Amino acid sequence: MSLGVGIVGMPNVGKSTLFNALTRAQNAEAANYPFCTIEPNKASVPMTDRRLEKLAEIAKSEKIIHATVDFIDIAGLVRGASKGEGLGNKFLANIRESDAIIEVVRCFDDDDVVHVEGGIDPIRDIEIIETELLLADIQSLEKRLDRIGRQARADKDLRKEVESMELLMKHLSDGAPARTFPRGDGDAILSTFTELQFLTDKPVIYCANTGEENLSKDNNHITRVREYAARKGCDVVVICARMEAELAGLSDEEREDFLKSYGVAEGGLDVTIRMAYHTLGLLSYFTAGPKEARAWTIHRGWTAPKAAGVIHSDFERGFIRAEVIAYDDYVRLNGEAGAKAAGVMRLEGKEYVMQDADVVHFLFNV
Numbered sequence: 001m002s003l004g005v006g007i008v009g010m011p012n013v014g015k016s017t018l019f020n021a022l023t024r025a026q027n028a029e030a031a032n033y034p035f036c037t038i039e040p041n042k043a044s045v046p047m048t049d050r051r052l053e054k055l056a057e058i059a060k061s062e063k064i065i066h067a068t069v070d071f072i073d074i075a076g077l078v079r080g081a082s083k084g085e086g087l088g089n090k091f092l093a094n095i096r097e098s099d100a101i102i103e104v105v106r107c108f109d110d111d112d113v114v115h116v117e118g119g120i121d122p123i124r125d126i127e128i129i130e131t132e133l134l135l136a137d138i139q140s141l142e143k144r145l146d147r148i149g150r151q152a153r154a155d156k157d158l159r160k161e162v163e164s165m166e167l168l169m170k171h172l173s174d175g176a177p178a179r180t181f182p183r184g185d186g187d188a189i190l191s192t193f194t195e196l197q198f199l200t201d202k203p204v205i206y207c208a209n210t211g212e213e214n215l216s217k218d219n220n221h222i223t224r225v226r227e228y229a230a231r232k233g234c235d236v237v238v239i240c241a242r243m244e245a246e247l248a249g250l251s252d253e254e255r256e257d258f259l260k261s262y263g264v265a266e267g268g269l270d271v272t273i274r275m276a277y278h279t280l281g282l283l284s285y286f287t288a289g290p291k292e293a294r295a296w297t298i299h300r301g302w303t304a305p306k307a308a309g310v311i312h313s314d315f316e317r318g319f320i321r322a323e324v325i326a327y328d329d330y331v332r333l334n335g336e337a338g339a340k341a342a343g344v345m346r347l348e349g350k351e352y353v354m355q356d357a358d359v360v361h362f363l364f365n366v
Contacts, residue, residue, distance in 0.1 A: 003297065004070040005276050006098030007207075010125045013106040014209040014241040019043070019073035021244030022269050041073040047273045047284075049295055051327055051357055055286055056293035058335045067284050067295040069273050072098055092136045092199060100203045100280055102272065103129055107208040107221035107238075122208065122225050130177070133199040138172050140196045141165060164189035177201070203279040207272070208238045215240055216263040237275050239268040283356040286327070287311075288336075304352040308362040318366035322348045327357035336361075 009015050022045055046066035056064045074094045095101060105122035145165045152158035168189060171181050177200035183189055193201060206229045208222045215238060218226070222238055229236045247255050247267055259267060277283070277297075284295040285307060298307045304324075309316030325336065329344045336359075339345045354360075 003068075003100075003276065003280065003282065004072060004098045005100050005102055005272075006072045006074050006095045007102045007104060008074050008095060008129060009104035010106075010128065013104050013125065015104045016041070016073055017245055018104055018207065018209065018239065018241040018268070019071060021239075021241055021248055022071055022272060042070060044068045044070050045269065045273070047277075047295070048270055049284065052286060052293055052295050054331055055288040055327075055359065058331065059288040059293055060290060061288060061293040062290065063292045065292055065294040067297045069276060092133070095133070095199055095202075096197050098202060100205065100276055101199075102205045102207050102237075102276075104207045104209055104241075105225060107210040107214070107219065107225065120221065122221050123228055126206065126225075126228065130200070134172060134175065134177065137178055137196070137198045137200050138169070140198070141169055141172065141192070144192060144196060145169065160188040161191065165192055168192070172200070179203070204232070204234045205272075205275050205279055206234055206236045208236060209241050210238060212240050212243050212262055214238070215243075235275050235279050237268075237271050239272070241268070244268040283354070285354055285356070285358040285360055287361070288330075288359055298354060302354055303350060304348055304354060304360075304362070305350050307354045307360075308364065311362070314366045315362050315364050318364040319350060320363040320365055322352060323361040323363070324348050324352070325359045326355070327359055330359045 007015050007019055019041055022043075046068050049066060052064055052066060055061070072094060103126060105125045106120055107122055109120055145162065148158055148165065149162050152162045164187065168178070168181055172178065178193070178198035179201045181189075183193070206225050208225045210219065210222060214222060218238070226236050243262070244267060247258060250258060255267060259265065281300045282297055283300050284297055287294050287296065296307070296310050298310055304322040305316045305319040308319055308322070324346045325339045325344060329339050329342075330336070333339045333342050333344065336345070
């Protein structure tokens, strides 16, 4: 399962610098002027998980395969983007392809770095971005409502969907994002959500880009972002993109020492990916053996057969049972053999709901 996270924000707030830091490679040009990212930069980034490294050590695995996150660095949005201003709708389309959105806002003062709006105000920036996304959704819905509305004159089955779209239009026009529109299984509006892939239906993480001095203590800008996010029910991650760029070329040991010197336990990559997992309701389970130790990404609430299908469709189709060991038991008892001897390996059937960090071996027959 591939997770795509779009990095968006006003021009010149540190998006490309953050992208460079997250990918540990200078794949995006970072410059002190708007629109330095002309084509969206994409990179698949491994999610470093110390638990997986421990499993590999115990299982004596030849290689480790981490779960990955696809980051997409999207050019800056400005006022009027939904009408084609700046680089316009082209980049709204890039956002539409993402599973989640990281909104980068500038939370540091620096007279040497220009801001397209002329001053630092993260809440203003957030509201500009989200207004443009909302306007783009309204435009998409207007076109579909016009089309389906004409068809509904001759097709009574479409009238419920038109009524639902009209309610959604009012919801969006009142300034509420699509993700807060109430809907359930079987609702007429679901086909509209599936077709249009609303920008404001995507989960949002606010990323406060700040200076090193505010990584362990919030400044006023960060406090305002946290308060805003709390009202919206969204997560916040605080990162110093400039410092993360400096960390990119260091060894793991050097990175750890560098972070400790600023009173920070982990780098921006780990924090951001974990936040994305949490926001999207994802978890990882593990497989471990002599050839490889590997993390597999699934949604919370998935049953064992569906989780097995992430490895191969045959695993789901011919699922028999799953041999499951909790991660803590696997480590405490030094591997599969110890877990079996202690009686903590469980045989789980088709109704078993997978838990984070389960160490699993699937049995199947096709």
